[in-house]
Each structure stands twice: as C-alpha cells, then as structure tokens.
Amino acid sequence: MNFKKILAVSAALTLAMSSMTVFAADTSLTEPGAGSDETISGDVNYVKTTIYKVTLPTTTGLDFALDPQGLSSLDGSGYDATQAGSIVSTGTMTAKNESSVDVTVTGKFYVADSTGKLALVDLANKDKLDNTKQEICLTIQQKNADGDFDDAVAVTGTAADSATELTFDMDKATYKFGGDKDSGYTYELDTTVTDNFSSAEMQIGGIVAKDYDWSAYKATTDPATITLHAVFSFAAKAETPAALQMKLKDGTVLYNFNNDGAAPEGTLTAVTVDGTSRTGQIAKGGVSYSGGKLVFSASGITSCGLDQAGTHNVTATIGDTEYILVYTKE
Amino acid sequence: MSDSGQSTNPPKPANQNKLVVILIVLFALLLIFAGVIIFLLTRPKPEPEKKPTGGRGTVITEENVSSVEAEVAEKETAGDDLYVTSMSIDWHFNGSSSTDAYVANAVENTRTVYFDLYLVDTGEIIYSSPYIPVGEELNGVTLDKTLDPGTYDTILVYHLVDDDENELSTLSIALTIYVE
Numbered sequence: 001m002n003f004k005k006i007l008a009v010s011a012a013l014t015l016a017m018s019s020m021t022v023f024a025a026d027t028s029l030t031e032p033g034a035g036s037d038e039t040i041s042g043d044v045n046y047v048k049t050t051i052y053k054v055t056l057p058t059t060t061g062l063d064f065a066l067d068p069q070g071l072s073s074l075d076g077s078g079y080d081a082t083q084a085g086s087i088v089s090t091g092t093m094t095a096k097n098e099s100s101v102d103v104t105v106t107g108k109f110y111v112a113d114s115t116g117k118l119a120l121v122d123l124a125n126k127d128k129l130d131n132t133k134q135e136i137c138l139t140i141q142q143k144n145a146d147g148d149f150d151d152a153v154a155v156t157g158t159a160a161d162s163a164t165e166l167t168f169d170m171d172k173a174t175y176k177f178g179g180d181k182d183s184g185y186t187y188e189l190d191t192t193v194t195d196n197f198s199s200a201e202m203q204i205g206g207i208v209a210k211d212y213d214w215s216a217y218k219a220t221t222d223p224a225t226i227t228l229h230a231v232f233s234f235a236a237k238a239e240t241p242a243a244l245q246m247k248l249k250d251g252t253v254l255y256n257f258n259n260d261g262a263a264p265e266g267t268l269t270a271v272t273v274d275g276t277s278r279t280g281q282i283a284k285g286g287v288s289y290s291g292g293k294l295v296f297s298a299s300g301i302t303s304c305g306l307d308q309a310g311t312h313n314v315t316a317t318i319g320d321t322e323y324i325l326v327y328t329k330e
Numbered sequence: 331m332s333d334s335g336q337s338t339n340p341p342k343p344a345n346q347n348k349l350v351v352i353l354i355v356l357f358a359l360l361l362i363f364a365g366v367i368i369f370l371l372t373r374p375k376p377e378p379e380k381k382p383t384g385g386r387g388t389v390i391t392e393e394n395v396s397s398v399e400a401e402v403a404e405k406e407t408a409g410d411d412l413y414v415t416s417m418s419i420d421w422h423f424n425g426s427s428s429t430d431a432y433v434a435n436a437v438e439n440t441r442t443v444y445f446d447l448y449l450v451d452t453g454e455i456i457y458s459s460p461y462i463p464v465g466e467e468l469n470g471v472t473l474d475k476t477l478d479p480g481t482y483d484t485i486l487v488y489h490l491v492d493d494d495e496n497e498l499s500t501l502s503i504a505l506t507i508y509v510e
Contacts, residue, residue: 053416053436058490058499061411062385071395074402090402091385092411108504112384204385217389227384231485233504235419 046298047187051175054103054234055096057202062228063091066136066208066217085131085210087138093202097170098189102237105200107166107230110157111138114225115216123154131211138228142168143201152205160231169237171198204228263292266319273304273314289318294325383500410490410498414438416467421507426473428507433459434467441490441498447473447505450483461491477509 065074070084097103111120121129121137129135139152157163174193179185189196208214216224268289271278278300281287286300294316301307306327314325388398405411416434435443442464447457456473488501 052419053414055412055414056501056503057411058413058488058501059384059386060409060499063388063411064385065388065390065398067390069390069392071392072390072399074390074399087387090388090398092405094412096412096414098414106504214389217387218391218394226387228387229384229502231502231504 047177047185049100049175049187050236051100051187052103052234053098053173053189054105054170055094055098056105056232057091057093057095057230061091061093062204062230064088064138064204064228065090066214066226068208068210068212068214070210085207087136087204087206087208089204093140093204094199095168095170095202096197096199098173098197100172100175100187102169102172103234104167104169104237105232105234107140107232108157108160108163109140109155109166109228109230110159110163111155112158112225112227112229118226120156120158121154122156123152126154126207129207129209131209133209134212136206136208136226138204138206140164140166141203141205142166143203149203154206155228160229163229163231166202168200170200173197264318264321264323266321268294268316268318270317270322271304271315273306274312278304289316294323410441413441413443413488413490413499413501415488415501415503417503419505421471421505423471423473423477423507423509425509426476428471428473429469431471432467432469433462435462435464437465439464439490441492443488443490445486445488447471447507448485448487450485450504456484461495479509482507482509 065072065088067086068084074088074090095105117134119133119135121135126137129137138155140155141149141152143149153164153166155164173196174190175187176190177185178188268282271281271287278287281300281303285297286303287296296304296306306312306329309329312327312329314327316323390398414436416436418430418432421428421431433445442461444461445459446455448455456475457471459468462468484505484507486503486505490498492498
C-alpha cells in the first residue's frame with residue numbers, strides 16, 4: 001500500500017450524513033416521496049428510501065480463547081476443572097441493523113490452523129471429541145429474543161469454499177423524511193425513536209481437547225495459530241412468499257398476489273387498468289416489472305388513473321401468463 | 331608577445347572567478363538537493379503492520395491467563411470489535427466506473443478505514459480506496475482495470491487503521507458487482 005491518499009483531497013469527498021441526500025432543491029417542490037433513485041417529478045422530490053446501515057463484528061470481534069485446563073474466568077467460572085476444555089469469546093460479536101429495510105445477514109465462517117492438523121469436530125460428534133488429540137469443536141451461537149442463546153452451529157469449514165453458514169434476520173429501523181423544499185429532502189433515521197435499531201448478539205463457544213499438548217500454540221517464537229475467518233453479506237430480507245406484488249412509486253405494496261411462491265419470470269408485455277390497455281406505458285417507463293414487483297412510476301400512476309379514489313383492477317402479462325392485481329385507492 | 335615576454339591576454343578579474351566558483355557550487359548543491367527529493371519521493375513506504383485476517387485463538391496458560399483476562403476486562407466498549415457499515419450493495423459499472431458505488435465511514439465509528447475490493451475467483455485486488463476518515467464518504471468507484479461485461483463475486487475488505495496507519499482489524503463483506 002503506497003501513497004494512499006486521504007479522501008479529504010478527493011473530488012468524491014462529501015460529508016457523510018445518516019441519510020442519502022438529494023440534489024439541490026427546486027423551489028417548486030412541495031413534498032418528498034419514496035423511490036429508488038433521486039429524481040424530481042412535478043413537485044415531488046423522490047429520494048432513495050432503501051438505505052443500508054449494518055454493524056458487524058470485525059476480526060478482533062471474532063477473537064476467542066481456548067482454555068484446555070479451565071484456568072480462566074472468561075466463561076464466568078474461575079478456575080474450574082469441570083470447565084476445562086472450553087472455548088469462549090474474547091471479542092464482541094453483536095450485529096446491529098439501522099437500515100431502512102429488514103435485512104438478512106449471512107456469515108460464512110471457517111477455521112484456519114497453521115499446523116494443518118487441527119481436527120474440527122461437528123456437533124453430532126461433540127461428545128466423542130478425543131481429549132488426547134488435536135481436536136476442537138468451535139461453535140457460534142446467536143441470542144434469541146428471550147435472551148437465550150439458540151442452538152449452536154459448529155464451524156467445520158477450513159477454507160472459504162467450505163465455510164459454515166449462519167443466517168439471521170434483523171428488523172428495520174424507523175426512518176423519516178427530512179429536509180425541506182428549500183434545502184432538498186432527505187431520508188434519515190428518526191432520532192426521536194429510542195433504541196432505533198435491532199440487534200443480534202452472537203458468541204463463540206465450544207470445547208477443546210483438554211489433555212492434548214497445545215504448547216505449539218503457546219511458543220514465544222513462531223507459534224502455531226488458529227484463526228476464525230468470516231465473510232459477511234447482507235441484503236433486504238426477501239418478502240415471502242416471493243410473488244407478484246404491485247407497488248406505486250411511493251413504495252407502497254398494494255397487493256400481494258400469492259401464486260405458487262415463485263416470482264414470475266419473463267418480460268412484461270401488456271398491462272390493463274380498469275379494462276383499458278396501458279401497454280404503451282411500458283415503453284414510457286410508466287410501468288415496469290422486475291423480480292416479482294410490478295411498479296408504477298409517478299407519471300404512470302397519473303396516466304393510468306391509479307391516483308383516483310376507488311378500486312382498480314390491473315392485469316399484467318408477464319411471459320405467457322396474465323396476472324390479476326387489485327388496488328384500492330382511498 | 332611583447333618585448334618583456336609577458337602574455338598579451340589580460341588576466342580575468344578576480345570577481346569573475348569567484349562568481350564562476352559560486353555558480354558551480356550552487357549547481358552542485360542543486361543536483362544534490364534534487365537527488366534527495368527524488369529519493370524521498372520514490373522510496374517505498376514502509377508497510378504498516380498488518381493484523382491477522384481472522385479472529386485470533388489464544389490458548390490459555392498459567393503464564394498468560396491474567397493478561398488475557400485483563401485484556402478482555404479493559405475493553406469498556408466494543409472498540410475495534412465492531413464496525414458500522416454504511417454502503418450501497420448494488421454496484422453497477424459502465425466499463426470501469428460506477429456511479430452507484432457508495433461507502434461511508436459512519437460517524438459512530440472511531441477509526442479511519444480504507445477498503446480493498448477483491449475478485450473471488452482470482453484473489454486479485456481490483457480497487458483499493460483512499461483512506462476514509464470518520465464522517466466522510468466515497469461516492470463512485472473507478473476500478474483499477476476494466477472487466478468484461480458480466481457479474482462478478484467480490485469481497486470488500488474494510489481495514490480499520492490507527493493514527494499511524496497501522497491496521498487494527500478488518501471486516502469482509504461479500505458483494506456482487508455488475509459490469510455493463
């Protein structure tokens with residue numbers, strides 16, 4: 001790493017805010033709206049309302065201790081021969097979600113041992129771990145809503161392509177529109193809400209062979225090492241069942257047509273609203289389809305009459321199949 | 331030649347000789363100065379200390395049990411154990427440039443970070459960001475190379491560094507990028 005510049009002199013520098021901001025306001029704006037891009041349509045300033053802000057453990061959060069002799073009090077016991085052979089976390093592994101959407105977090109864990117001889121025992125064989133051999137059963141547990149740790153997952157992968165997976169969901173935080181028509185609108189965390197986040201606490205545990213000679217890992221020069229690796233990913237929690245939904249530009253899910261559970265695949269080729277063909281709106285961007293969602297833009301809403309109060313019957317032909325959706329505007 | 335045998339060339343004034351000497355000395359000093367500058371600018375920066383790329387497993391012994399327990403007890407806060415990611419996760423590239431790649435170092439964090447973007451298939455780093463201090467953000471990314479159109483699995487590795495640019499911890503995020 002040479003000549004790494006400070007971002008301060010980069011043209012890409014901006015002050016980070018807790019929200020995604022829009023460009024300079026148009027004095028004709030009167031209100032914000034939810035969208036996937038920052039756009040202005042008429043007097044509505046649409047802002048991105050899918051914002052990701054997820055706290056995850058770093059490598060030091062994944063630090064752990066192996067206590068073959070039961071010497072430490074890290075497990076809350078003090079010296080305790082009955083706790084000999086335990087593995088405990090020494091870092092903090094709490095994940096937190098402050099995103100504007102529910103998220104699914106996936107952690108892929110694997111253990112790397114410099115000697116290449118460490119055996120990783122799975123949960124099914126935990127009670128059969130040979131205390132005289134170079135064996136461990138390293139687990140990761142997640143605390144549930146009741147404050148108890150769920151069943152553990154044993155990490156048995158030794159490389160990225162054999163990693164052990166742990167997946168969990170976290171609820172979204174509360175967001176609100178900020179800014180004004182003069183300075184531009186934003187979408188930001190609502191600071192009036194206390195504890196405006198959801199969290200998932202995790203811990204490392206397990207057992208280590210208590211009678212094996214672990215001196216190679218305690219050497220003062222070139223000690224052997226055991227490291228726990230993790231690669232995380234997160235995305236908006238998939239709405240289940242995946243099906244055809246109709247959304248207006250403000251993000252409102254109006255109708256969830258529950259078909260066989262799979263999002264329809266194919267190209268949107270025809271649309272009718274209240275018996276009138278609106279297929280022309282497809283080319284104009286007034287209506288589009290992607291991943292199970294039929295989306296009407298602001299202009300499409302107006303053009304198709306969906307801004308009028310009442311019940312509207314919508315059909316959408318995707319691939320070779322016509323789907324029926326209903327929207328009631330109050 | 332005159333009758334006295336002396337040269338008819340008039341002797342150079344002493345001041346002119348001094349001036350020549352001064353100029354030569356100054357030129358030599360300038361060359362030395364330029365050489366020093368070039369050396370300083372082109373010498374490789376010492377590689378900052380890198381931490382293990384995973385959580386470290388420490389075997390407890392009678393010799394280290396007190397120090398390990400003290401180290402854990404001294405952690406009043408999560409410190410470098412956690413990092414608040416604030417980023418977009420759908421990165422689309424037109425050639426090598428993306429306008430929807432966004433990474434911020436949230437104000438809740440306490441460390442400057444930079445990140446490397448690796449291709450999973452080859453392990454090649456295709457982008458290394460500048461340092462991003464707390465409270466600042468990076469909008470848009472231009473890769474170090476142009477990839478063929480397609481979808482690529484990458485890993486974005488955040489590196490948390492101290493004031494001396496020594497690495498304290500890392501966080502790896504799997505990210506799919508789309509090259510159009």
